[in-house]
Amino acid sequence: MNAHNYPSRSYASTTNNNINPSQIQAPNNQADVPNAVRSLLLSTKSLQEILKLWSTGHATEGEVSDTYITVVSNFNKTVNAFAYHHISLNDIHPVPTELRAVLEQCLGEDPSPAILDQYMPQVRQILYKLLKGLQTRQDTWRSAGGRMPMIPYESR
Template sequence: MQNPPPYDRACAVGQTSIMRSSARWAKPSPIITSSLQYTPPPSPADVPTAVSTLLGLTKQLQEVLRLWSVHQATESQVSDAYILVGMQFNATVNAFARHHVDMSDLFSVPTELRTVLETCLGEEQSPRTLERYMPEIRTVLYNLLQGLQSKQGPYRKSMETHRGAGDPRWTMSPIMEDFKRRSGGRSG
């Protein structure tokens, strides 16, 4: 098995994409509203909590986008929600790295998500605009989910090797089924 990238490299992936931004996304410190919550996992090695938090934040991002489309959220709030997803993505990568699970195949997710969000937000704020871009957003998020699901086996193997047993509570299957159901049984 290939060793995961060093901590700094994994952390830099999402931060680089956040920092390379158009003027509207370049905010020295994000404004976090009461509806946007971020609580880092209690332990950097807590993979199930990191994954669960990441998935919760992707749902929150989708909800903020929906609100944006009906003029109930601002572009800044969408940007803030994206930044939270990026921060948690980094925390998740680092949690997996501590278990020697390579996540490099998912490093493009924050950039892919950012690209489609910038394009969407650059157009008229309307449900029609969101409808046009939501399939691409869902595809990126679905690919993230599939990637995380593919990490279950290596994570469990690492847990069995180092501790004698994996965490039987953590499984992506229900999460994947819920995502498929909510998106009409397809990724896009």
């Protein structure tokens, strides 16, 4: 695929970097944070898997894009859930934008395992930043009476 073919969707409005806790609707229950984090982590794993499939021609650029949009949606739900409990995730707000930039570069190339090998370290670094940002909130969340889901993060 040529670089000018990607992205086919607008990502400009997919992140919510300035969340005002007073504008956030209350979650349905206190399990909202663990469920949001679990969904986010699972969607990041799905993104890595779909990228592997894309590199071998078994997934389309659109499928990668759709998976990225799911990651961003889950990211926003996680940010909102934490913000409801007055726990800021400001340090990881750039993650969707950073991830989008790497994906645009990667998907601008012809699919191949070599191209994936070239870009996957950057994808993993961004996802690691996300994971570490979430992990640093575990104590804060626990002190608020909650428990974070324990989902192992695989780097490959």
